[in-house]
Amino acid sequence: MLTFILKRLGSSVLVLFGASILLFFLVVHSGDPLWDLRESQATNRDQLIASRVSNMNLDEPWYVRYGLWLKGLAGYLVGQGSLGTNVTGQQVGDLLSNAASSTLRLVVLATVLAIVIGVAIGIITAIRQYSGLDYAVTFLIFLFFSLPVFWAAVLLKEYIAIGFNNWIAQPTMNWPLTILLAVLIGLALQAAMAGSPARRAFTFLATVAVIVLGGYLMFALDLWRNPRMGPLVQLLIGLAVAVGATALVAGLRNRSVLKAALATAAVGMVAYYATYTPLYSSPSALLIAGLGVIAVLVALVAGRLLGGFSKGAATSASLATAVVMGVSILTEHMMNFWPALMRVKPRPISTIGSETPNLRGDFWVQFLDKGTQLLLPTILLTIISVATYSRYTRSSMLEVSRQDYIRTARAKGLGERQVILKHAFRNSLIPITTIMAFDFAGLIGGAVITERVFGWKGMGELFATGLHAVDPAPVMAFFLVTGTAAVLMNLLADIMYAVLDPRIRV
Template identity: 65%
Template sequence: MLKFILRRLGSSLIVLFGASILMFVLVINSGDPLFDLREITTGNRELLMQQRIDSMGLDLPWYERYWDWLSGVSQCFVGQCDFGVNRAGLPVNDLLALAAASTMRLVVLATVLAIIVGVAVGILTAIRQYSGLDYAVTFLIFLFYSLPVFWAAVLLKEYLAIGFNDWIATPSFSWTTIIITAVLAAVVIQTVLGGGLRRRLITAGVVLAFVIGTMFYMDASGFARNPELGPLPLIALGAATAVGATILFAGLHNRRVLAAGLITAGLGLVSYYVTWGLMDQPSWWLLVLLGLISVGVAIGVGQAVGGYSRSTASIVSVVTALVMGSLMILEQLFRYWPVYLGRISRPIGTIGSETPNFVGTFWEEFIDKGTQLLLPTILLTLVSVATYSRYTRSSMLEVSRQDYIRTARAKGLNERQVILKHAFRNSLIPITTIMAFDFAGLIGGAVITEQVFGWKGMGDLFQVGLRTVDPAPVMAFFLVTGTAAILFNLLADILYAVLDPRIRV
């Protein structure tokens, strides 16, 4: 394995070196870096042009300019990268750090959501092949995939930003809205869950009553502007998570796994009170530390209670702990939402990654950046979910026709075990390839999305550098994205052997 990794890295460095030369030559010959100065009519035009020629080395041959860039970049091997300065004299290192942080905040959440939703939808449509659900989901998936990004962004701005900001000023639900929402939810959920006619009618009735009651309560209590969660909904949702995860991973007949999940939910309720003071004004490092402690405790509970199913019990406990932790964070966001609305009357932003000059508490700034992140995250998720769902569906259908799947069913395994332990794991190889390419590509930034929503990320860094014929930021973009592509593809190759022991690198 080590020999394979070193050989791949060596060949990748040679490819990266050759591609960097080509990229550098293409950029410096893509236009005139003095174009904007040639059009000014002031008397110091020649001086300004000469200053730019000197600062960018425009009077040097291309190979000397490339060597200067390569000399700075080669210091990355000793941890002292120098990407040079851009046309305005600003260090590209600083610009790259800001752009990478902005882009990662934008695309990581969208990519994770797209993977989770896409894989789940792909499994569901593969199980329900050629059903009404399959056809409806396929239509919606291709519709989202075909949407022009800029047009979809305008629709999101109009309805989820401007429309919501107008509504939140005096929020209320009309009975027409309540009834339409409840009927749509009932139709969708009974279609997804399936079953016989009696089961579908019961599911639809329960969902209809639940949605009507919930929306009526939210309207009467002013939940939109003054939301609250509290310990009772917290433990109820935690217990529901434990039960659902047990059904998914083990089945309710496995009492040890269910007990591990419920114990974790109970410990989550205890931590709700114990950490209340810490959660009032935390830091990101504190949240990460608390999250790691929660995962560690959950694994310990699973190992102690799970018995022969301790690995499955640990998974269920970790899922329950993560959901409980997320709900505790949501509780704090609910507390500060009215405060934030008092300062920002139109909370859903459409331009930029945060409100300019906004300074507040940790949770207020969390809400501010989260609301700015909402629209581009939804857009990127809708566009990306199609790829994962279709690949998962086709891969699951191909695997489900294999002999070992028929053998597993013939041995008497229940359908949950056949799907999750046999079919899904063996269908992950093509999905792993897509994930590797997707993560590597998204690190380069979603250029159109960043431009529409005014995000200063990697895509913007590349676009500005190319427009101004400035090789320094473009080459920094190229080096980061190229390195990411190499590393993620190498990781995919290694994961192949983990997913399928028959594969050897």
């Protein structure tokens, strides 16, 4: 495996080198980098032109300019690298660090959500092949996939941002809309849960009742502007996730797995009280990251110690419980500071930028602001990617389910949950892993339009600005990140093949 990785890295470096030469050549010859100065009426136009020619080395052939850029890039090996300057004289390295942080924050979250939602939808539609749910989901998936990005972005701005900001100033209960939403969700959920007509009817009625009652309580308790949870809600969430994860990965009859998940939920409740004061009074990104690592370690220990003969399943259920409870605890702290954000920013959902300029507030207010700015572009990129993951998962699951070993597993008397998750799903992940690798790198490049529409100062803006100014330095910086991401993600996919299927050895 090590030899294979080294060979892949070597070939990938050669591919990136060739692609960088081609891209540099195309950008340099795509237009005139002095066009704006030539049309200028400034009295010192000649001096400005001479300054830009000297700054961008325009008096040198393109291959000499490429060599200078490559020399600056190679300087990073000894700690003295440089990606050059743009047309205004700014260091591209500084611009790249800010742009990459904004774009990766957007792309990573969208990719994770798309994988989780898309794979879940693909599994459900594969199990319910040719049912009404399958046809409905297929129609919606293709509808979302075919939406023009710029048009969908405008709709999100209008209804989720502007409409919500207008409504939250004076929230009112819209009974017809609430009932309609409850009925639609109830119909979708009963179709997904399937079962006998009585079970379907119960699922539908229970869903409608919970949504209508929940909507009423949200208004009666003013939870839209003053949201809160409390320890009882946290406990219910922990128990629900522990039981649900156990039922999914091992079945509720496996007491060892259930014990490990419930123990993790109990530790989560202890952590809820133990971390409340530091997260409230002195929060920081480092503190949150450290608590996240501790939560994962606790889940691993609980799964290994209490899992018995099902240590793998117990570890998975414990990890799911720890992650969900950790996110739930962070959500409660964000809820506590939502009124503070509303005081300094009465219209919380913004449509432009990755953060509000000159916003005053402590850590959680800033955190919430960046989260609300992230909402719309994340929804857009997730909707686009969900279509790909769901369709590939569905087709891969259907192909695997027709294999002989799946029929053998059913003939041996294994439960449907074990057949689907332990045998079919794991083998169907192999082609999906390839899609994940391409999709992550593709989202970084494809975020150009999304960032332009939402006014994000990210990789897309860096690329578009550089290309418009016929400036190769920002474009090459964009290529450096996206190309490296593509190479690393494809290498990671090759390694994951051997993890998912031990029969695959490179």
